[in-house]
Amino acid sequence: MAPRNLEADEREETRAGESSRRDLVVDVICVVAAFALPLGFWIALALGHDVAQKPLQRIDLVLATLAAPLVWWRRRWPMTMSIVVSVIASVSTLAAVPQAITLITVAIRCRPRLVVAATAVFVVTGSIFSVVQPNPTLPLWAAVLAVVLIAGILVAWGSFIKARRALVDSLRDRARRAEDEQSLRIEQARQLERTRIAREMHDVLAHRISLLSLHAGALEFRPDAPPDEIAKAAGVIRTSAHQALQELRDVIGVLRAPNGGEADRDRPQPTLGDVPALVTEARRAGATIDLDVRVDDPAAVPAVIGRTTYRIVQEGLTNARKHARGAAVRVTVSGDQGDGLTVEVRNWLPLRAETSQIPGAGTGIIGLGERVGLAGGHLEHGPSTAGDFRLKAWLPWTT
Incomplete structure (x- = not known):
């Protein structure tokens, strides 16, 4: 495969830059979403509202505040961040948002067995939360079932995003390969055409030069020939040389393939x-x-x-x-x-x-x-x- 041209490299760099900017925007949005709930509670506390009366609620708020910034490193260590945030979410209601974000990231970026492991941790910690802070209106089995359903929805969403990205990358790769192959075919077609032209021009130039050699040889071996014959031979030499130079100008820059076209030299050229x-x-x-x-x-x-x-x-x-x-x-x-x-x-x-x-x-x-x-x-x-x-x-x- 021929080396890719500068335009393709520039397009690839542009796509990489756009992807980096998009990832940065998504990261910022995820961190803001993770901080939204605990930040609201902190603002309420600062305004004098007692929204965290019990010690467990204050612990919940502090843990959620610690879990929120971990979302920023979820791309580098998706499995680790998911487990850590899920453990925090086992006793923190407000950490549910970063827990969901990290599980989706695992579904997008990790292998299936790691996704299953992260989902299991999510379900176990969610079940522990249902025991630590039970919902009086919801039985325990129903709360665990809800955790399982939520985990399934989050993993399905992440898997869909992963499949879509893989499809887009595959289509881009196929388009890039098709573009490179087309460029290669065009270059090969040009080179083959230049080779064919070089073969044809070889026949013409060989004919002109052979005429020059013939008449120059006649002048060399018959220096005492009549002046009109010498003038005629000189005129033929001049005309042949002029035509040979004209043909040569037409083929400057054409490269002739080595060891090719020996059988085509005897073929008459069309006019x-x-x-x-x-x-x-x-x-x-x-x-x-x-x-x-x-x-x-x-x-x-x-x-x-x-x-x-x-x-x-x-x-x-x-x-x-x-x-x-x-x-x-x-x-x-x-x-x-x-x-x-x-x-x-x-x-x-x-x-x-x-x-x-x-x-x-x-x-x-x-x-x-x-x-x-x-x-x-x-x-x-x-x-x-x-x-x-x-x-x-x-x-x-x-x-």
């Missing part, structure tokens, strides 16, 4: 003149294609531009067969020297067009854009305002 044959072949397969080539001299089109034009038409016809099988296609090639060459492939989308079952990876257009960019042009693709799909490229055609 603009091969486009009609490509369309004819597609028509034989059943496609309805309207071809319009408005170029005065197709042979004058540079090899790189002609080859790129061929690939654009090829990709457009392939996409039409994949995504709009049976739909009519119109191919237009127009331009001249100085203005550049415009290539456009449109496929109409009838209401009941037969679609192909051929899967597409979505990297053909990416590779084509890389090829057009290296040729010095630009590529456009997508639905047009007329309701059809358009693949359009402009390629430079200098004099």
Whole structure:
């Protein structure tokens, strides 16, 4: 797997920062909730209200006040804080809120066996409280049953939060992996396209350089040749060198894969003149294609531009067969020297067009854009305002 890009790392850091801030807010709210009851009693006592007349009630208030701040450390030591607060709650009514908060935290952050242990402590201490401070209107068995039900509700709530967080984390992880894999596929598609271009350019440059070597060798071995033959050979050398340099400029920056493509070197490279044959072949397969080539001299089109034009038409016809099988296609090639060459492939989308079952990876257009960019042009693709799909490229055609 390729290393993740900076954008993904920044998004991850942003999510981590947001999570930390959210946890801090939740911690503050929990501590405030835990302090709410004992703080109210302390305020009432300060105002002169005797709300804690019995010694046991004063002990209850003091223990609840000591239990409230323990909520702050419940994330670091969830099991310990839950047991300590539950023990305090066995003799303190006002400690019920921090006891519930710590049990929910255990259900969220701990393994099932620890959750069962914390729940058992909760039930036992709650039962002890029912014995220490019995409710005169409620039998002991009913009070214990109520404690069990409350513990079950709290654990269920914490388990739900835990499952939801796990689901969200799983979806985020899957989305991140899909994004990384898509970036990797795009990069691989670009590299493969650069490799294919490098192979094609090797054929062209090898041809140009072999011509240079041939004519330079003739001049070397026949220095006494007639002046017109020497001038002719020098002109061929100059033209071939100029064309070779032009081809080389088009392929600067393209990396060629090692030990690859030896079998493709003998394959003839397509040109603009091969486009009609490509369309004819597609028509034989059943496609309805309207071809319009408005170029005065197709042979004058540079090899790189002609080859790129061929690939654009090829990709457009392939996409039409994949995504709009049976739909009519119109191919237009127009331009001249100085203005550049415009290539456009449109496929109409009838209401009941037969679609192909051929899967597409979505990297053909990416590779084509890389090829057009290296040729010095630009590529456009997508639905047009007329309701059809358009693949359009402009390629430079200098004099």
